[in-house]
Amino acid sequence: xxxxxxxxxxxxxxxxxxxxxxxxxxxxxxxxxxxxxxxxxxxxxxxxxxxxxxxxxxxxxxxxxxxxxxxxxxxxxxxxxxxxxxxxxxxxxxxxxxxxxxxxxxxxxxxxxxxxxxxxxxxxxxxxxxxxxxxxxxxxxxxxxxxxxxxxxxx
Numbered sequence: 001x002x003x004x005x006x007x008x009x010x011x012x013x014x015x016x017x018x019x020x021x022x023x024x025x026x027x028x029x030x031x032x033x034x035x036x037x038x039x040x041x042x043x044x045x046x047x048x049x050x051x052x053x054x055x056x057x058x059x060x061x062x063x064x065x066x067x068x069x070x071x072x073x074x075x076x077x078x079x080x081x082x083x084x085x086x087x088x089x090x091x092x093x094x095x096x097x098x099x100x101x102x103x104x105x106x107x108x109x110x111x112x113x114x115x116x117x118x119x120x121x122x123x124x125x126x127x128x129x130x131x132x133x134x135x136x137x138x139x140x141x142x143x144x145x146x147x148x149x150x151x152x153x154x155x
Contacts, residue, residue: 001082001085001086002086002154004082005079005082005083005086005154006154006155008074008076008078008079008082008083009151009154009155011076011079013075013076014074014075014076014079015072015073015074015076015079015080015083016072016073016074017071017072017073017148017151017152018071018072018073019071020068020069020070020071020144021068021069021071022069024068025065025066025068025069025136026065027065028061028062028064028065028068029061029062029065029132029133029136031061032058032059032061032062032065032129032132033058033129035054035057035058035061036058036125036126036129038054039051039054039055039058039122039125040122043118043119043122046115046118048106048112048113048115048118049106049107049112051118051121051122052099052102052103052106052112052113052118052121053103053106053107054125055099055102055103055121055122055124055125056096056099056100056102056103058125058128058129059095059096059099059125059128059129060077060080060096060100062096062128062129062132062133063080063081063084063093063096063132064080065132065136066084066132066135066136067080067083067084069136069139069144070087070139070144070147070148071144071148072151077100081093081096081097081100083151084096086150086154087147087150087151088135092131095124095125095127095128096128098124099121099124099125102117102121
């Protein structure tokens with residue numbers, strides 16, 4: 001995984017170290033919450049494609065919120081998820097990785113989840129948001145420095 005993360009920092013539209021940006025982090029977290037609200041608003045429509053897409057994006061905005069807060073800019077979804085997995089562990093990214101696969105299947109291959117799976121995805125997205133909101137709200141300067149040092153040691 002380290003080689004892949006390192007590669008992400010070396011590609012043009014990949015990862016880049018920046019100054020931590022609390023405002024951008026808060027904005028991404030708000031986008032995640034707003035997306036969850038939209039999912040709830042349209043869930044009765046049973047629009048499986050767009051609910052699947054929104055579940056993924058609500059989680060992706062959480063990842064971007066975390067990365068912005070620790071000082072990483074990303075223009076690549078896979079790289080964002082890889083770096084988050086490298087920093088926080090596999091368990092923390094399991095939901096978003098599943099959502100990404102389901103979103104790809106739905107958008108590009110017309111392979112849709114069942115309504116039961118859709119409901120489960122929605123709950124998973126809400127739990128992902130709660131988990132990342134807690135993480136983000138409890139990050140202090142020392143922990144941010146630890147993450148940055150771990151990244152710099154890789155580069």
